[in-house]
Amino acid sequence: MxxxxxxxxxPVMAFALVGALGVGAQWLAWRLRLPAIVLMLVAGLVVGxxxxxxxxxxxxxDLMSPIIAIAVAIILFEGxxxxxxxxxxDAAPGVLRLVILGAPLGWxxxxxxxxxxxxxxxAASAVFGGILIVTGPTVxxxxxxxxxxARRPAQLLQWEAIVNDAVGALAAVLAFExxxxxxxxxxxxxxxxxxxxxxxxxLGLGLLSGWGLSSAFRRALVAEYxxxxxxxxxxxxxxxxxxxxxxxxxxxxxxxxGVFIANADxxxxxxIRRFKEHATILLVSGVFILLxxxxxxxxxxxxxxxxxxxxxxxxxxxxxxxxxxxxxxxxVPWRERLLVAFTGPRGVVLVAVAGLFGERLTxxxxxxxxxxxxxxxxxxxxxxxxxxFTMVPFARWLGLTGAEKPGVILVGGSSFATGLAEALHKADxxxxxxxxxxxxxxxARDAGLPTFYGDILSEAAEHSVELVSYGSVVAATDNDxxxxxxxxxxxxxxxxxxxxxxxxxxxxxxxxxxxASLGGRAIGGGHGYLDLTRMMTEGWRFRTTKLTEEFxxxxxxxxxxxxxPLAVIGPNGTPRLVSDENGLRAGAGSRVVxxxxxxxxxxPAG
Numbered sequence: 001m002x003x004x005x006x007x008x009x010x011p012v013m014a015f016a017l018v019g020a021l022g023v024g025a026q027w028l029a030w031r032l033r034l035p036a037i038v039l040m041l042v043a044g045l046v047v048g049x050x051x052x053x054x055x056x057x058x059x060x061x062d063l064m065s066p067i068i069a070i071a072v073a074i075i076l077f078e079g080x081x082x083x084x085x086x087x088x089x090d091a092a093p094g095v096l097r098l099v100i101l102g103a104p105l106g107w108x109x110x111x112x113x114x115x116x117x118x119x120x121x122x123a124a125s126a127v128f129g130g131i132l133i134v135t136g137p138t139v140x141x142x143x144x145x146x147x148x149x150a151r152r153p154a155q156l157l158q159w160e161a162i163v164n165d166a167v168g169a170l171a172a173v174l175a176f177e178x179x180x181x182x183x184x185x186x187x188x189x190x191x192x193x194x195x196x197x198x199x200x201x202x203l204g205l206g207l208l209s210g211w212g213l214s215s216a217f218r219r220a221l222v223a224e225y226x227x228x229x230x231x232x233x234x235x236x237x238x239x240x241x242x243x244x245x246x247x248x249x250x251x252x253x254x255x256x257x258g259v260f261i262a263n264a265d266x267x268x269x270x271x272i273r274r275f276k277e278h279a280t281i282l283l284v285s286g287v288f289i290l291l292x293x294x295x296x297x298x299x300x301x302x303x304x305x306x307x308x309x310x311x312x313x314x315x316x317x318x319x320x321x322x323x324x325x326x327x328x329x330x331x332v333p334w335r336e337r338l339l340v341a342f343t344g345p346r347g348v349v350l351v352a353v354a355g356l357f358g359e360r361l362t363x364x365x366x367x368x369x370x371x372x373x374x375x376x377x378x379x380x381x382x383x384x385x386x387x388x389f390t391m392v393p394f395a396r397w398l399g400l401t402g403a404e405k406p407g408v409i410l411v412g413g414s415s416f417a418t419g420l421a422e423a424l425h426k427a428d429x430x431x432x433x434x435x436x437x438x439x440x441x442x443x444a445r446d447a448g449l450p451t452f453y454g455d456i457l458s459e460a461a462e463h464s465v466e467l468v469s470y471g472s473v474v475a476a477t478d479n480d481x482x483x484x485x486x487x488x489x490x491x492x493x494x495x496x497x498x499x500x501x502x503x504x505x506x507x508x509x510x511x512x513x514x515x516a517s518l519g520g521r522a523i524g525g526g527h528g529y530l531d532l533t534r535m536m537t538e539g540w541r542f543r544t545t546k547l548t549e550e551f552x553x554x555x556x557x558x559x560x561x562x563x564x565p566l567a568v569i570g571p572n573g574t575p576r577l578v579s580d581e582n583g584l585r586a587g588a589g590s591r592v593v594x595x596x597x598x599x600x601x602x603x604p605a606g
Contacts (some may be wrong), residue, residue, distance in 0.1 A: 080258020130419020
């Protein structure tokens with residue numbers, strides 16, 4: 001296990017440890033409902049400076065910096081892939097303000113905090129202040145997944161994090177070039193020319209790569225199974241070429257490339273994006289473990305009370321002032337402004353870029369450059385822990401999260417779907433009934449149920465339906481193929497375990513049968529659309545029955561042997577749909593929603 005250095009891990013074991021810790025922390029966070037970023041940070045600190053088991057600089061060596069650089073480039077590219085301009089809708093004015101006004105204001109306020117609170121010189125403050133523009137998509141993405149924010153504040157945070165990541169890196173480059181000009185014989189004209197050329201090259205490479213890939217994919221010049229590998233190769237090439245001309249400009253190039261592809265309307269775009277989302281989760285986990293494990297305790301001990309003052313100033317003054325001034329007199333509601341103002345977690349880009357420029361400033365003779373890396377890490381740790389634990393309750397207090405109880409979307413306005421929606425609605429479960437046929441929604445509207453007139457898979461639904469308020473989907477139309485399409489398309493959004501559809505009609509010929517790998521879980525007690533419609537016509541009705549210690553699930557089943565259980569509402573009001581595969585499980589205090597035939601009550605006798 002050891003290599004030439006006593007106690008060192010060989011690179012293979014080191015990478016295996018990083019993968020196990022990163023994915024393990026994500027899984028444990030999901031099980032315990034804790035912020036994943038916090039657990040990854042703790043895991044890295046424990047195995048690194050805590051126990052001394054893993055030292056990335058020792059065990060990985062010179063590969064450490066390029067690994068982090070490539071990982072950050074892929075993360076930013078994947079973030080760019082999520083930035084579809086059409087999805088902005090009413091969030092566009094806020095995003096523009098946060099980028100155009102917020103970036104320079106954030107640079108200014110952060111530099112002031114660094115100089116007056118942390119005690120850094122103006123040179124180090126200007127360079128580090130530019131880096132502090134970034135808020136970190138590596139941290140925002142997991143937080144948004146956990147918080148289930150409403151659409152507009154989520155878009156504001158996501159767009160700002162991804163776009164300003166590239167802007168912040170370039171701001172640091174600009175400030176560093178100014179420092180070089182003031183402390184060397186380099187002429188201002190030459191430095192400005194190099195900077196402008198590097199930025200223009202980054203923009204050009206990003207646009208050219210995005211256009212070239214989009215054209216090749218659309219014209220079928222790349223085989224389907226080769227699209228993701230080609231994508232990865234072009235991302236790395238674009239990043240490397242741009243970065244070779246101007247340091248950190250590669251981040252801008254890959255972000256522009258991702259945004260271009262996101263808005264190119266590629267037919268296989270969803271598959272590409274989902275694969276890269278999975279890769280990004282692995283990369284975010286790995287990079288966080290690496291950076292946390294690489295921290296030096298002796299370096300952290302050099303930080304004094306001024307470091308605490310800087311962290312407080314950055315969180316409570318610089319960030320809120322930047323956002324509130326940028327969004328002043330904008331159409332963004334004040335609640336959303338407050339949430340964005342007090343949500344500014346920093347991530348791996350900040351630590352990676354800060355370490356690089358800290359070393360360069362030290363080489364130029366600025367001794368306070370050595371304090372940049374530990375200050376960056378302390379700020380990242382503080383914001384990750386703070387926002388990891390406070391963002392959800394703060395957003396909930398402001399009324400900007402999805403419903404406390406995850407609701408149910410029912411697709412199809414049949415009598416069965418309307419009846420189930422009405423039963424869930426009466427049990428205080430949020431519901432939405434969707435159908436592209438307005439007449440089929442008439443009964444639901446008469447019953448006072450929330451409805452969406454249109455295709456649930458349409459762009460209009462994406463813009464007008466707050467999906468974060470719902471935790472499950474039931475595809476219950478009379479078209480098996482469409483039900484399967486809805487379940488398959490929405491499975492990545494809700495999780496495959498929360499997507500259901502009615503039993504498919506049996507096909508006599510295999511050539512007409514849909515693959516079993518597509519679609520969602522079966523619901524309806526083995527009954528298809530025609531059976532359930534017939535049962536409703538014959539007088540079957542939905543009943544909600546509360547289970548107690550005296551009337552457990554076994555007694556309920558005896559009281560209503562023919563009833564079709566469809567949902568269980570837990571004591572806390574959270575619904576769980578009953579699939580045909582898993583059967584019915586419910587304890588005392590739960591309520592069972594079932595379709596009951598005439599003559600059966602599904603209630604305790606007597």
